[in-house]
Amino acid sequence: MKHTMPLLPYPMEALAPKMSKETIEFHYGKHLQTYVDNLNRLTAGTPYENAPLEEMIRTAEGGIFNNAAQTWNHTFFFESLTPSQTPVPAELAEALAKDFGTIEKFQEQFTQAATGLFGSGWTWLVKDNQGKLSVASEQNAGNPLRKGLTPLLVIDVWEHAYYIDYRNRRAAYIAAFWELVDWNKVLERLKA
Template structure:
């Protein structure tokens, strides 16, 4: 199976000024593409050669195949959560679950932002659900993904420096503040309803 870089559902400049065209060109066009290329070069002749990304993430031992497969999946998931015309707040069952598990939407955003801002080094902060629909915030270093813990990812923010350095330099909190204005809660709700 050959993995490919998925086409974004918006133009490279559509998220500007919160996420610049240059950031999309480097982060999506170069970093994301490099993970796809690396994975395609690593899997021929291995048990992972014909597996979909999610299966590789769950089954592969830590190392280059896992890292590149997870980074392809994580980045795709991240970019497809963003929108130039996002629904700005959750509703329905997801909103109820956020209120139940975090107290309020504002409390959830505060906890999630604090986790993402405080993650040392490179990685991802996730909103994930267990099989019963209970929500949790999970921070993972490097290519970490909550699929390996049996959880269902709903939302993520990339806190590798390449995600924000062009636009925000070393000020991760400013990046996180603007991230919330790009999250499309329609997409997150559909993931929760599955």
């Protein structure tokens, strides 16, 4: 199966000024495109040639894992954002309050994890098989699917995600991220 670029659910300029069109052009249009192209090249003629991304994330190693996970992670990230944010739905607010105390405490824990992740990687809101929510950080191409967890929300803290708009100010990027989260998408994933 040939992997293709996912469609953005909004125009490239829609997240500005919190995430500029230039950032989306590079992050989505160049970085993600490179992962997709590399994945197709690396899997050609291998047992993974027709495998879904999730299977590669759970079982592959090396370049195939890295490019499959980065393709999946980036797609999930871009699908987590919206230019038209709505309040946190009541059902999601209840779930977050149950496991974190309040939505604010969840955001604080998530922000601390994303800010404190050394080097490049991802910070996730995940659900375990008992339905408990937690925050998990993964370095490089790491993905919680490998640990049997269900991803609900993610922030990309690789420098390419924020350097055009925020330079080395990761904390400012994370603060802006909270104004772009598609809470309805998070709830949809929680209920799936």
